[in-house]
Each structure stands twice: as C-alpha cells, then as structure tokens.
Amino acid sequence: xxxxxxxxxxxxxxxxxxxxxxxxxxxxxxxxxxxxxxxxxxxxxxxxxxxxxxxxxxxxxxxxxxxxxxxxxxxxxxxxxxxxxxxxxxxxxxxxxxxxxxxxxxxxxxxxxxxxxxxxxxxxxxxxxxxxxxxxxxxxxxxxxxxxxxxxxxxxxxxxxxxxxxxxxxxxxxxxxxxxxxxxxxxxxxxxxxxxxxxxxxxxxxxxxxxxxxxxxxxxxxxxxxxxxxxxxxxxxxxxxxxxxxxxxxxxxxxxxxxxxxxxxxxxxxxxxxxxxxxxxxxxxxxxxxxxxxxxxxxxxxxxx
Numbered sequence: 219x220x221x222x223x224x225x226x227x228x229x230x231x232x233x234x235x236x237x238x239x240x241x242x243x244x245x246x247x248x249x250x251x252x253x254x255x256x257x258x259x260x261x262x263x264x265x266x267x268x269x270x271x272x273x274x275x276x277x278x279x280x281x282x283x284x285x286x287x288x289x290x291x292x293x294x295x296x297x298x299x300x301x302x303x304x305x306x307x308x309x310x311x312x313x314x315x316x317x318x319x320x321x322x323x324x325x326x327x328x329x330x331x332x333x334x335x336x337x338x339x340x341x342x343x344x345x346x347x348x349x350x351x352x353x354x355x356x357x358x359x360x361x362x363x364x365x366x367x368x369x370x371x372x373x374x375x376x377x378x379x380x381x382x383x384x385x386x387x388x389x390x391x392x393x394x395x396x397x398x399x400x401x402x403x404x405x406x407x408x409x410x411x412x413x414x415x416x417x418x419x420x421x422x423x424x425x426x427x428x429x430x431x432x433x434x435x436x437x438x439x440x441x442x443x444x445x446x447x448x449x450x451x452x453x454x455x456x457x458x459x460x461x462x463x464x465x466x467x468x469x470x471x472x473x474x475x476x477x478x479x480x481x482x483x484x485x486x487x488x489x490x491x492x493x494x495x496x497x498x499x500x501x502x503x504x505x506x507x508x509x510x511x512x513x514x515x516x517x518x519x520x521x522x523x
Contacts, residue, residue, distance in 0.1 A: 223253040224286045227265060230254065231283055234272035291355070308337040309494050312348035312360035316438050317481070320459040321378065321505060322361055329501040336494060345413060352484065358491050359498060363413045364480035374487050376499045378506045380478040381414075381455040383421055385470040386445045392468040397425060399470075404450035405429035409436035417477045418453040425474055442467055455479040458509060 229239035230250065240247045258265050263278035275283060313322055318340075326338060341348075341357065348360040352373075369375060385396040387403075400422070407429075408415040415436075422429060432450050435441060439461055441452045446465040455478075456469060483502055485495045 312357040317361040359485035377482040383476040404432035406452040407434035
C-alpha cells in the first residue's frame with residue numbers, strides 16, 4: 219500500500235475537496251482521484267462519497283482515517299529512527315494559547331533557521347489535553363505549564379519561565395493600591411479551569427478579597443484589551459508578549475506572596491525524534507535567555523513545588 223495515497227486520502231477528508239487536496243499536494247485533481255480509486259480497489263471498499271459540493275468519508279472511510287494517521291506516524295518514526303530524515307523530518311508540537319502569543323513565534327523562528335528542512339505542525343490546547351495527547355503518542359513535545367502532579371519518569375521537562383501573578387489595571391491607576399483596586403473595581407477573571415486562573419482565585423481567597431466579578435474568559439490578550447478599555451482589572455500571570463505593548467495598561471506587583479506559573483517544554487524521553495526535540499529545546503532556551511526571562515537556561519529540573 220502506497221503511504222502517499224493514504225496521505226492524499228487524509229487530505230481529501232480534512233479539506234472535503236479533491237481540488238483542495240490536489241492543490242496542497244501540487245497534483246492535479248485527476249491524479250488525486252486516481253490515488254483514491256487505487257486505495258478503494260486495494261481495500262475493496264468505497265472510501266469517499268459526494269455530499270453536495272464536498273466529499274465525505276464513507277463508513278469504511280471513517281474506519282480508515284484513524285488507522286491511516288497512526289500508520290503514517292509510525293512510518294515517519296521509522297524514518298527518524300534509521301536516520302533517513304537527518305536533514306529534515308517533522309515535529310508535532312502542542313502549545314497553550316499564551317505561548318502562541320508570546321515566546322513561541324521567536325522559538326520557531328530560531329528553530330527553523332537551524333533546521334530548515336524540518337516541518338513543524340502546531341496543535342493548541344490546555345496543558346491537561348496536551349499531556350494526554352503526549353501520552354497517546356500524538357505529540358512530540360508540548361509548550362505548556364508544569365502539570366499539577368509529579369511527572370512520570372518517561373517524561374522530560376525544560377523550564378523556560380516562572381511567571382508571578384500581577385494585577386493588570388488601566389495605566390491611569392498605576393499608583394493605586396492593588397488590593398484596593400481589587401475590592402472596588404470590576405474583576406475580569408482569568409478562567410478558573412486553567413492553571414493561572416486557579417492560582418489567581420487562590421490569591422484572592424488568601425487576601426480575603428471578594429471581587430465584583432464582571433467577566434471570566436480564557437484569553438490573556440483579550441483580558442488585557444478589556445482592561446485597556448476600562449472594563450475592569452485582572453489578576454493574571456506575568457506573560458512575556460509583545461502584543462501587550464500597545465495596550466494602555468500597567469502591571470502592578472501584588473503585596474502577598476503568590477504562586478508562579480511554571481512555563482516550559484515537555485517531551486517523552488524515548489521519542490524517535492529526540493534529536494529534533496533537543497534542537498527545539500535548545501532554541502527555546504536561547505530565546506528566553508536573550509529576552510532575559512527568569513530561568514531561561516533550558517534547565518530540565520522543575521521548580522520546587
């Protein structure tokens with residue numbers, strides 16, 4: 219069975235179009251259709267059916283989708299293990315949203331400059347979902363928070379930043395007492411389903427502050443924009459994002475000691491792409507060191523818990 223045909227089949231399913239799959243593969247639609255027909259003859263089952271202007275997998279096609287992805291992944295692993303992808307290869311990197319808006323673009327820029335033949339695929343999610351995806355072999359590494367539990371010995375970890383909690387407030391309130399602001403201003407909550415949101419909630423409880431809640435959302439950049447518009451204040455991790463620079467906001471240190479958000483890279487020690495992962499980790503360490511971020515030395519020891 220031609221693995222290239224399986225790749226074509228998956229692209230057709232993903233895009234819902236023979237023409238779009240052909241465009242991505244730099245082939246003609248007729249060539250892609252011929253590959254699908256060859257698969258159907260070999261498997262003795264129809265794999266695609268037309269639904270209006272799109273094509274969708276048949277029942278047999280649905281069964282093939284997941285198995286094909288697994289097979290293509292295993293073929294890629296074999297190539298990496300025997301060294302045929304020394305100058306190229308691919309990495310599937312999971313990432314939390316705040317990493318996309320802060321350090322990750324710079325890390326990727328440095329990594330692809332050092333490894334120009336490598337294809338990098340990104341998958342976003344929460345730390346919990348990324349950790350599960352890594353356990354299932356769906357990701358090579360994850361840019362995420364240190365999980366709230368002890369890591370299994372099969373994992374490795376590189377700490378990039380420790381981000382303390384700060385109060386985001388409009389610039390005109392920079393000299394005000396942070397706890398007084400939290401008591402008198404509407405609170406824009408960082409989602410309590412996320413690690414940083416849980417830390418912020420624990421801080422408010424420890425400080426005995428019952429806030430006037432107005433909004434609760436998961437995007438730190440959206441929170442910063444809402445603070446800029448005068449909609450309230452927020453307790454959030456001190457992220458390193460150039461996108462915050464254009465906002466008329468101030469980061470005010472909090473009076474009480476608070477937990478830091480440990481931000482870094484997680485990967486499996488036994489990964490067949492370990493050489494590329496180490497290259498990615500090295501690029502991340504260089505970026506964080508250049509920016510002067512705390513713990514930006516690529517240390518593989520988690521912060522003291």
